[in-house]
Amino acid sequence: MFDLVEAFHRPSSIREALRLLHAGGRRARIVAGGTDVVVRADPEIRSLVDITRLGLTYIKRSGGAWAIGATTTMAQIEHSAALRALAGGILVEAAKGCGSVQLRNMATLGGNLANASPAADTAAPLLVLDAQVVVAGERSRRTLALADFFLKPGETALGKALLVEILIPAPPRGARTAWSFQKLGRTESDISVVNAAAGLQVDGKGVCKWCRIALGAVAPVPLRARAAEALVTGRKLDGSLVEQAAAEAAREASPITDIRATAEYRREMCRVLVKRALAECAARAGCSL
Numbered sequence: 001m002f003d004l005v006e007a008f009h010r011p012s013s014i015r016e017a018l019r020l021l022h023a024g025g026r027r028a029r030i031v032a033g034g035t036d037v038v039v040r041a042d043p044e045i046r047s048l049v050d051i052t053r054l055g056l057t058y059i060k061r062s063g064g065a066w067a068i069g070a071t072t073t074m075a076q077i078e079h080s081a082a083l084r085a086l087a088g089g090i091l092v093e094a095a096k097g098c099g100s101v102q103l104r105n106m107a108t109l110g111g112n113l114a115n116a117s118p119a120a121d122t123a124a125p126l127l128v129l130d131a132q133v134v135v136a137g138e139r140s141r142r143t144l145a146l147a148d149f150f151l152k153p154g155e156t157a158l159g160k161a162l163l164v165e166i167l168i169p170a171p172p173r174g175a176r177t178a179w180s181f182q183k184l185g186r187t188e189s190d191i192s193v194v195n196a197a198a199g200l201q202v203d204g205k206g207v208c209k210w211c212r213i214a215l216g217a218v219a220p221v222p223l224r225a226r227a228a229e230a231l232v233t234g235r236k237l238d239g240s241l242v243e244q245a246a247a248e249a250a251r252e253a254s255p256i257t258d259i260r261a262t263a264e265y266r267r268e269m270c271r272v273l274v275k276r277a278l279a280e281c282a283a284r285a286g287c288s289l
């Protein structure tokens with residue numbers, strides 16, 4: 001692939017990065033950690049715009065929310081005490097499971113989302129956290145819900161813009177609130193065959209006040225399992241309800257068969273992972289099933 005690349009740019013401002021990206025047209029590509037760009041080896045690429053010197057590597061508080069710069073690596077997320085304390089550390093768990101140590105030192109959060117793989121491990125936890133993404137274009141900046149960011153495999157709402165920041169609003173807190181992230185890969189460092197994240201809160205009687213469930217690698221884009229969420233909300237959490245919700249989430253999935261798994265296996269594992277996620281949330285919320 002690199003035999004065909006004519007220019008490797010290392011801009012030091014977002015403005016300059018966007019200028020270079022536009023100047024290169026459809027043959028220019030942003031590169032952050034490079035762990036997807038290099039593997040994909042698109043022979044169309046003639047110029048690469050390295051965005052790792054734009055000051056977009058940070059994890060910080062922004063009002064009640066958390067802001068994570070797009071070039072923050074999986075390793076930095078994995079080792080962040082602040083993110084470990086956020087929502088049961090589900091984003092940290094997802095980052096920790098992304099490939100090997102070497103890969104996590106290079107792979108960025110922005111790259112994981114902008115690459116638009118349905119199997120991206122950070123997507124499901126960020127979806128249950130109602131995350132937003134900040135996108136910078138040549139003329140303006142906009143913030144959109146992560147749920148609206150993914151369009152289809154390999155395509156996002158970015159166009160020729162730069163993903164600069166991921167915003168996580170203060171998650172619901174309070175007694176008996178719990179979160180879970182589940183991943184099934186062929187090996188521990190493999191890309192997900194299926195992944196799932198969940199969060200919920202129960203009251204003193206074990207009735208679920210709210211529930212969020214997100215699925216990865218079982219549809220063209222990572223998605224929230226809204227019907228399963230609705231099924232659980234307002235009802236007493238027990239083993240039967242967890243089973244029903246997991247089956248509902250599996251029905252909401254539309255998996256494909258590929259080199260990693262068949263569609264049937266994915267749908268079944270989706271049910272299993274959602275069941276595990278809800279059961280883990282229930283246990284963490286002090287609710288016996």
Ligand SMILES: Cc1cc2nc3c(=O)[nH]c(=O)nc-3n(C[C@H](O)[C@H](O)[C@H](O)COP(=O)(O)OP(=O)(O)OC[C@H]3O[C@@H](n4cnc5c(N)ncnc54)[C@H](O)[C@@H]3O)c2cc1C
Pocket residue numbers: 029030031032033034035036037038039051070071097098099100103106107108109110111112113114115119120121122158161162163164189190191192
């Ligand atoms: C061996 C191996 C194992 C892997 N295991 C996992 C795994 O377990 N889980 C998982 O989720 N992923 C896994 N991956 C995929 C990959 O490592 C991640 O998706 C990673 O987070 C990508 O980040 P990056 O910075 O390397 O992206 P890059 O390769 O630099 O970029 C990826 C894509 O996003 C675009 N892009 C990057 N940053 C931005 C930005 N800020 N704004 C706009 N566009 C941008 C690039 O142009 C490119 O199209 C694995 C990859 C390999 C090679």
